[in-house]
Amino acid sequence: MxxxxxxxxxxxxxxxxxxxxxxxxxxxxxxxxxxxxxxxxxxxxxxxxxxxxxxxxxxxxxxxxxxxxxxxxxxxxxxxxxxxxxxxxxxxKIIKRDVGSLKESVEMAHERLNSFCDKVNAIEAQVVEVQKVAEEVPVLKEEINKLKQELRDRDQWARANNVEIRGIPLKKNENLYEIINRITSLCNFSVRKEDINYIARIPTRSAASEKPIVVSLNNRYTKDEFVALARKNKELNLLNLGFGTAGSFYVNDHLTQFNKELLRRAKSLAKENNFQYVWVKYCKIMVRRTDSSPIIFIKSEKDLQKIT
The missing domain is CATH 3.30.40.10 (Zinc/RING finger domain, C3HC4 (zinc finger))
Structure with a gap:
C-alpha cells in the first residue's frame, strides 16, 4: 500500500x-x-x-x-x-461513426421504400384495371349467353323442316323413300318425292342404337302436319309397317343434340315435381303442370329452374 x-x-x-x-x-x-x-x-x-x-x-x-x-x-x-x-x-468519434453508418442505412432504406412505393403504385394500377375487367365480366357473360342461344336457335331453325324417325330396324339395300311412303300412308297423309329435300340415316353417339332416319321436307307446314298426324295414329308400329316383328317407332321433330338433352332433363324434372305434360311442338320444348296451368317454354338450362 x-x-x-x-x-x-x-x-x-x-x-x-x-x-x-x-x-x-x-x-x-x-x-x-x-x-x-x-x-x-x-x-x-x-x-x-x-x-x-x-x-x-x-x-x-x-x-x-x-x-x-x-x-x-x-x-x-x-x-x-x-x-x-x-x-x-x-x-x-464512435458515435459519429455509428451515425454515419446509420445515415447510410437510412438512405438505403429510403431508396428501398421508394422502390417499394413504386411497385405498390404499379400493383394498385393493375388492380384498378382488373376491377374494370371484373365489372365487365358479367356483361360479357350475358353477351356470350345471348350469342350461344342465338347459335342454338339458328341450328334448330335449320332443322325446322326435318322429321326424325326412331325405331326403324336397319335393313340391307333398304329403300328409305318406300319406308316413308308406307308411314305416310298409315297416317292418311301424302308426301311426294318432290316434297322431300333428302332422306338419310344419321349416326348416333351410341353405336348399339339404331341409326334414326331424318327426312328433310321442303315445306315446314307439311312437316308439322306429318308429325301431328303420326303422333295421333295408334296404328304406327313395325308390324303394320311390314317388318314382321312387333315393336314401336316414333316420329318427332328433329331436335339438336342440345335440345334433346334439354328435353331429357325437362322430363326428369317434370316427373320429380308432378308436372303432367312435357311435349315438343314446332321444335319448341314445353311443360305444363296441369290442364289449367300456364305453358312454360324451355329454351335453356336456366329455364329448367322453372320446373319446381
Missing part, C-alpha cells in the same frame, strides 16, 4: 513522480488509470503536477504553500476534466 503525497489516502495502484519520487493516487495525479497505463515507457518520465509547475524551487518570489495547494487542486480538477474530455472525444 502507498500513501498519496497530496491527500494522504492509502492506495494500491497509482502514479510515481520521476522527479520527486512521491506516490499519488489517480485522483490527485490528474491522470486516469487508463491514461497512465497508455503511457508505457513514458511512465518513467512522468511528473506530478507540483514538479511540472516548478513548485519544488525555493525563493522569495515562490507562492505560499496554501496557494500552491489551491493551485494544485485546480490543476488536478482541470486534468481530471481534460481526461474526461479525452474519453468523451473518443466516444464522440
Amino acid at each position: 502507498y500513501t498519496c503525497a497530496s491527500c494522504g489516502s492509502l492506495h494500491s495502484e497509482g502514479t510515481i513522480c520521476s522527479a520527486c519520487k512521491q506516490h499519488y493516487d489517480f485522483s490527485c495525479s490528474g491522470v486516469t488509470e487508463a491514461g497512465y497505463r497508455k503511457l508505457g515507457d513514458r511512465k518513467n518520465t512522468w511528473k506530478c503536477p507540483k514538479c511540472k509547475s516548478g513548485s519544488s524551487q525555493s525563493g522569495a518570489l515562490s507562492p505560499q504553500p496554501s496557494q500552491l495547494d489551491r493551485m494544485q487542486d485546480q490543476l488536478n480538477k482541470i486534468m481530471l476534466q481534460l481526461a474526461t474530455f479525452a474519453s468523451v472525444a473518443e466516444d464522440v
Whole structure:
C-alpha cells in the first residue's frame, strides 16, 4: 500500500513522480488509470503536477504553500476534466461513426421504400384495371349467353323442316323413300318425292342404337302436319309397317343434340315435381303442370329452374 503525497489516502495502484519520487493516487495525479497505463515507457518520465509547475524551487518570489495547494487542486480538477474530455472525444468519434453508418442505412432504406412505393403504385394500377375487367365480366357473360342461344336457335331453325324417325330396324339395300311412303300412308297423309329435300340415316353417339332416319321436307307446314298426324295414329308400329316383328317407332321433330338433352332433363324434372305434360311442338320444348296451368317454354338450362 502507498500513501498519496497530496491527500494522504492509502492506495494500491497509482502514479510515481520521476522527479520527486512521491506516490499519488489517480485522483490527485490528474491522470486516469487508463491514461497512465497508455503511457508505457513514458511512465518513467512522468511528473506530478507540483514538479511540472516548478513548485519544488525555493525563493522569495515562490507562492505560499496554501496557494500552491489551491493551485494544485485546480490543476488536478482541470486534468481530471481534460481526461474526461479525452474519453468523451473518443466516444464522440464512435458515435459519429455509428451515425454515419446509420445515415447510410437510412438512405438505403429510403431508396428501398421508394422502390417499394413504386411497385405498390404499379400493383394498385393493375388492380384498378382488373376491377374494370371484373365489372365487365358479367356483361360479357350475358353477351356470350345471348350469342350461344342465338347459335342454338339458328341450328334448330335449320332443322325446322326435318322429321326424325326412331325405331326403324336397319335393313340391307333398304329403300328409305318406300319406308316413308308406307308411314305416310298409315297416317292418311301424302308426301311426294318432290316434297322431300333428302332422306338419310344419321349416326348416333351410341353405336348399339339404331341409326334414326331424318327426312328433310321442303315445306315446314307439311312437316308439322306429318308429325301431328303420326303422333295421333295408334296404328304406327313395325308390324303394320311390314317388318314382321312387333315393336314401336316414333316420329318427332328433329331436335339438336342440345335440345334433346334439354328435353331429357325437362322430363326428369317434370316427373320429380308432378308436372303432367312435357311435349315438343314446332321444335319448341314445353311443360305444363296441369290442364289449367300456364305453358312454360324451355329454351335453356336456366329455364329448367322453372320446373319446381
